Amino acid sequence: PTIYLNGEFMPLAEARVPVMDRGFLFGDGVYEVIPVYSRRPFRLDEHLGRLQRSLDGIRLANPLRGDAWTALIAQIIAANEGEDQQIYLQVTRGADGKRNHAFPKEIQPTVFVMSEPLLPPPAAQRAQGIAAISAADNRWHRCDIKATSLLANCLLRQRAIDAGCAETLLLRDGFLTEGAASNIFVVKNDVILAPPKNHLMLPGVTYDVILELAARHGLPHQARDVLEEEVRTADELWLTSSTKEVLPIVRLDDKPVGGGRPGPLYAQMLAWYQDYKR
Numbered sequence: 642p643t644i645y646l647n648g649e650f651m652p653l654a655e656a657r658v659p660v661m662d663r664g665f666l667f668g669d670g671v672y673e674v675i676p677v678y679s680r681r682p683f684r685l686d687e688h689l690g691r692l693q694r695s696l697d698g699i700r701l702a703n704p705l706r707g708d709a710w711t712a713l714i715a716q717i718i719a720a721n722e723g724e725d726q727q728i729y730l731q732v733t734r735g736a737d738g739k740r741n742h743a744f745p746k747e748i749q750p751t752v753f754v755m756s757e758p759l760l761p762p763p764a765a766q767r768a769q770g771i772a773a774i775s776a777a778d779n780r781w782h783r784c785d786i787k788a789t790s791l792l793a794n795c796l797l798r799q800r801a802i803d804a805g806c807a808e809t810l811l812l813r814d815g816f817l818t819e820g821a822a823s824n825i826f827v828v829k830n831d832v833i834l835a836p837p838k839n840h841l842m843l844p845g846v847t848y849d850v851i852l853e854l855a856a857r858h859g860l861p862h863q864a865r866d867v868l869e870e871e872v873r874t875a876d877e878l879w880l881t882s883s884t885k886e887v888l889p890i891v892r893l894d895d896k897p898v899g900g901g902r903p904g905p906l907y908a909q910m911l912a913w914y915q916d917y918k919r
């Protein structure tokens with residue numbers, strides 16, 4: 642695979658970052674994951690818009706202009722194999738001579754872009770659904786920033802894996818926020834409920850697509866606070882992300898969700914999503 646690092650294209654195996662990079666020392670950086678279908682980036686403007694808001698959130702100047710990002714991503718897609726790819730990009734606050742929490746005076750950001758193959762989730766996950774656990778959301782209060790400091794998310798995801806599950810649903814003060822690496826939707830009495838975008842969750846690009854598709858097809862939907870009780874008594878639960886698209890959660894904390902099988906609204910939404918992404 643060919644990657645981009647600080648102005649150069651090179652094989653992934655040759656890419657090196659100094660150990661004094663603040664991304665390595667402090668997780669001081671932001672990132673995006675952008676799906677590519679049939680060699681075309683999906684919702685690129687939305688991902689680049691969120692990247693800008695993440696950079697603003699950590700007070701780091703964008704190292705590239707919008708059209709320069711677009712051109713760079715096109716080059717990375719062209720340099721790599723596969724019709725469907727996932728672009729990972731990250732920008733860190735770079736390296737300084739010494740380890741110091743305060744920002745360096747002169748900032749040379751580290752810019753890294755790579756492509757990996759994008760595989761759809763296994764057919765069995767769409768057909769039979771996945772299991773999840775719940776946990777207290779113990780992250781910071783700026784979950785709207787897509788930061789590379791993902792220690793809490795990694796620990797929360799691993800708890801699900803250790804329990805034989807695929808994702809951890811996060812609850813804060815009695816309300817649903819999101820998943821460890823996904824957004825979560827609740828279907829209750831034929832209404833699609835989504836937690837409202839705020840500083841306690843990542844504003845998912847897929848989340849927006851789901852709400853747009855619901856609106857376009859006239860399905861009742863609301864972005865509003867979702868109570869833990871509503872999660873536990875949901876008819877359907879869905880997980881969304883750029884790499885997983887939309888998946889049905891059929892067990893939560895070892896109890897069946899609704900009928901314990903992917904629901905009818907899920908089947909509809911998956912079909913609309915598959916149609917829309919091409």
Ligand code: PDD
Nearest residue numbers: 674821822823824843845846847882883
């Ligand atoms: N994660 N919430 C969190 C905490 C996430 O990490 C992600 C995505 C999402 C969904 O956002 P989107 O629909 O824009 O992908 C929500 C990416 C895929 C990752 O870290 O690999």
